[in-house]
Amino acid sequence: MKQSLSDRLALLSDAAKYDASCSSSGAGKRDSAATKGLGSVSNGICHAYTPDGRCISLLKILLTNFCIYDCAYCINRSSSNVPRARFTPDEVIWLTLEFYRRNYIEGLFLSSGIIRSSDDTMSQMVHVARELRQTHNFRGYIHLKTIPNASPALLAEAGLYADRLSINVEMPTEQGLAAYAPQKHASEIRHSMGEMRTHIEAGKDRTLTGRKPPRFAPGGQSTQMIVGADAATDRDILSSSSSLYTGYRLRRVYYSAFSPIPDASAILPVKAPPLLREHRLYQADWLFRFYGFQFSEITAARPDGMLDLELDPKLAWALANRALFPLDLNRAPKEMLLRVPGLGVRSVQAILSARSHRQLRLEDLVRLNVSIRKVKPFLYATGWTPGRLAERQNLRELFLPQPQQLSLF
Amino acid sequence: MAYGFVLDDYASFSAWRPLARQSFLAGCAPEEIEWRGTSEETTLFDTPLASPPPARAGAQPPVLRSQCHALLRSILRHADKTRFALAYRILWRAQTEPALASIATDPDIARALRMHQQVRKDVHKMTAFVRFREHGSAQAGRRSFYAWFEPDHYILPSVAPFFARRFVDMDWVILTPKGSLAWNGDTCAFSPVPCAKPKLSDTIEQLWQTYYVSTFNPARIKTKAMLSEMPRKYWKNLPETTLIPRMLAEADARVTAMAAQAPRPAPAFHHKLQQRRSATAPAVQEEPAPPQHSGKFIASPPSDVSL
Numbered sequence: 001m002k003q004s005l006s007d008r009l010a011l012l013s014d015a016a017k018y019d020a021s022c023s024s025s026g027a028g029k030r031d032s033a034a035t036k037g038l039g040s041v042s043n044g045i046c047h048a049y050t051p052d053g054r055c056i057s058l059l060k061i062l063l064t065n066f067c068i069y070d071c072a073y074c075i076n077r078s079s080s081n082v083p084r085a086r087f088t089p090d091e092v093i094w095l096t097l098e099f100y101r102r103n104y105i106e107g108l109f110l111s112s113g114i115i116r117s118s119d120d121t122m123s124q125m126v127h128v129a130r131e132l133r134q135t136h137n138f139r140g141y142i143h144l145k146t147i148p149n150a151s152p153a154l155l156a157e158a159g160l161y162a163d164r165l166s167i168n169v170e171m172p173t174e175q176g177l178a179a180y181a182p183q184k185h186a187s188e189i190r191h192s193m194g195e196m197r198t199h200i201e202a203g204k205d206r207t208l209t210g211r212k213p214p215r216f217a218p219g220g221q222s223t224q225m226i227v228g229a230d231a232a233t234d235r236d237i238l239s240s241s242s243s244l245y246t247g248y249r250l251r252r253v254y255y256s257a258f259s260p261i262p263d264a265s266a267i268l269p270v271k272a273p274p275l276l277r278e279h280r281l282y283q284a285d286w287l288f289r290f291y292g293f294q295f296s297e298i299t300a301a302r303p304d305g306m307l308d309l310e311l312d313p314k315l316a317w318a319l320a321n322r323a324l325f326p327l328d329l330n331r332a333p334k335e336m337l338l339r340v341p342g343l344g345v346r347s348v349q350a351i352l353s354a355r356s357h358r359q360l361r362l363e364d365l366v367r368l369n370v371s372i373r374k375v376k377p378f379l380y381a382t383g384w385t386p387g388r389l390a391e392r393q394n395l396r397e398l399f400l401p402q403p404q405q406l407s408l409f
Numbered sequence: 410m411a412y413g414f415v416l417d418d419y420a421s422f423s424a425w426r427p428l429a430r431q432s433f434l435a436g437c438a439p440e441e442i443e444w445r446g447t448s449e450e451t452t453l454f455d456t457p458l459a460s461p462p463p464a465r466a467g468a469q470p471p472v473l474r475s476q477c478h479a480l481l482r483s484i485l486r487h488a489d490k491t492r493f494a495l496a497y498r499i500l501w502r503a504q505t506e507p508a509l510a511s512i513a514t515d516p517d518i519a520r521a522l523r524m525h526q527q528v529r530k531d532v533h534k535m536t537a538f539v540r541f542r543e544h545g546s547a548q549a550g551r552r553s554f555y556a557w558f559e560p561d562h563y564i565l566p567s568v569a570p571f572f573a574r575r576f577v578d579m580d581w582v583i584l585t586p587k588g589s590l591a592w593n594g595d596t597c598a599f600s601p602v603p604c605a606k607p608k609l610s611d612t613i614e615q616l617w618q619t620y621y622v623s624t625f626n627p628a629r630i631k632t633k634a635m636l637s638e639m640p641r642k643y644w645k646n647l648p649e650t651t652l653i654p655r656m657l658a659e660a661d662a663r664v665t666a667m668a669a670q671a672p673r674p675a676p677a678f679h680h681k682l683q684q685r686r687s688a689t690a691p692a693v694q695e696e697p698a699p700p701q702h703s704g705k706f707i708a709s710p711p712s713d714v715s716l
Contacts (some may be wrong), residue, residue, distance in 0.1 A: 013620050014623040031574035032578070036594075038579055040571075040575040048649055050626075051654075052630060063701045081673050098616075103539050104540070262667050330534040353513070354511065367519035370521075406696060
């Protein structure tokens with residue numbers, strides 16, 4: 001039976017949706033004013049949102065969902081009975097350009113099942129990117145998935161056309177990977193990431209004479225971990241993230257709560273983890289990337305290594321370290337203000353610039369869209385002194401969300 | 410008779426600036442100047458407006474710091490009728506409080522910053538939610554596209570460069586109730602004349618809808634997150650949002666079906682692959698075991714990276 005383009009688009013986008021990465025930023029600015037072609041890149045735009053709360057920024061599809069690997073968590077594993085399909089490179093190019101012209105997307109995120117060999121698969125993906133850039137003068141965003149073990153020449157060419165490259169570590173621990181993805185090897189994934197890091201850093205350097213090296217994925221590299229499919233705790237996951245960010249200079253680590261898939265493998269857990277767990281991991285990730293926290297601090301007070309589902313990680317940290325509070329709104333250093341639950345990066349910046357001209361009162365924070373209720377136990381200001389937090393007995397209860405009546409249905 | 414000016418809706422910073430300067434040099438305090446828009450209805454009680462008196466002898470022209478200047482530029486694109494008066498009040502106060510714009514807790518500045526955020530958001534959502542539809546066949550190698558969008562503020566001149574630098578190799582027109590933009594490959598023409606919603610269709614939209622439905626994961630419903638980024642006011646002009654009710658209605662049944670599905674035997678090619686693998690790679694060395702099993706996925710920075 002011949003599948004129409006629409007049928008294959010349905011299959012191959014359904015198969016690609018479990019990759020959470022959607023970013024279309026971080027690659028600097030460029031446009032088509034001089035090249036008279038199509039496309040530009042700046043801060044990244046989300047063009048649509050689906051009812052799962054995720055955005056559509058890139059056309060996220062697979063070249064094919066045939067795969068010789070048999071990774072238990074994956075909808076495309078070789079032992080799955082999902083219908084198989086493939087695009088020709090020209091079809092992917094056509095779809096990308098037509099969607100882009102109608103302002104549906106920022107660009108293409110191309111991944112693929114592994115067919116024949118790593119190099120064979122990678123060269124087809126590089127072909128799509130090369131055609132888009134050279135034949136069609138396309139300057140939109142391109143994110144390519146890197147196939148482990150692909151040859152260095154293909155990797156270098158991929159970096160030339162792509163804005164971002166990524167390879168998924170999939171499981172937070174090596175044991176998890178061995179159990180669920182028998183054909184993937186942590187050492188190979190690690191090697192590819194290390195190689196990409198070297199290339200990306202070399203691509204940013206200039207030679208002694210000031211000449212620019214060839215372009216290599218200016219948007220950096222990212223990865224994804226599946227949460228809740230194996231027994232790894234949040235502490236395991238976050239310590240993996242920590243070494244990924246520091247050891248491999250990753251731009252983003254995505255956490256994807258393991259989600260039920262059609263025709264699932266029998267070795268997977270039946271019950272999906274709560275989506276809240278994924279949310280808490282992202283919050284912890286934000287604390288590391290923008291708030292100056294170390295991952296080890298965030299999980300230090302948790303005996304079972306799991307983040308608190310009821311309180312967000314910043315509040316949980318503040319309650320565990322209550323001796324550091326309250327802080328003086330008018331004098332506390334930036335690093336400490338960033339640790340106050342209820343203050344964001346932007347509001348801290350606004351406080352810093354306002355307080356160098358005026359004495360701030362607690363009420364002034366309303367104008368910065370800060371919730372007074374949240375911050376007032378942690379701050380003192382002109383005209384406001386909080387009770388001493390350290391002396392409260394029922395501290396945790398004070399901050400728990402109001403109990404809700406259970407749904408009857 | 411009161412002092413004041415009538416400005417049209419698209420009056421930008423550069424149109425407002427000479428008037429504000431004239432008022433300031435005449436020594437008119439913010440409450441002495443009335444700023445009116447042309448689209449506002451005049452009533453019987455409105456007094457006719459006169460230009461401020463000539464500049465006072467020795468009056469110094471007003472000065473603004475760049476941060477304040479940028480803020481005023483931004484808020485003059487807002488649709489709020491009081492924007493001109495607010496801008497003049499900030500200009501007036503900034504002469505005695507030069508750092509005014511960096512004090513986000515000040516009521517005037519807090520309001521201006523809120524307006525600035527709203528304008529920025531409007532610009533951003535316009536770049537995200539404009540949907541082009543192809544019209545007719547290509548003329549001299551250039552295809553032509555039309556779009557309809559309803560911005561809240563007077564942002565067309567500000568978003569024009571975005572569209573003109575992105576969609577260079579095609580002709581396009583964006584029609585809005587607040588004017589239009591048109592690009593022909595060389596120039597981007599702006600017109601403040603309000604437009605009516607055109608009737609357009611494009612067959613590619615079916616493929617886009619297919620993509621939109623397929624990329625949705627029924628096992629994780631977060632409608633609140635969707636609505637906070639894509640409020641309902643945009644839905645009527647987006648081709649994909651008509652599908653949302655059906656997607657939500659079917660989601661539960663799809664998840665239940667996935668959970669109820671019993672494991673099925675693997676397809677034939679899986680067994681072939683397994684056979685081929687066991688033939689080529691004789692057992693054992695599947696795991697290139699690391700020196701010591703640390704438990705962490707990545708225990709230390711890679712040794713093959715020069716630091």
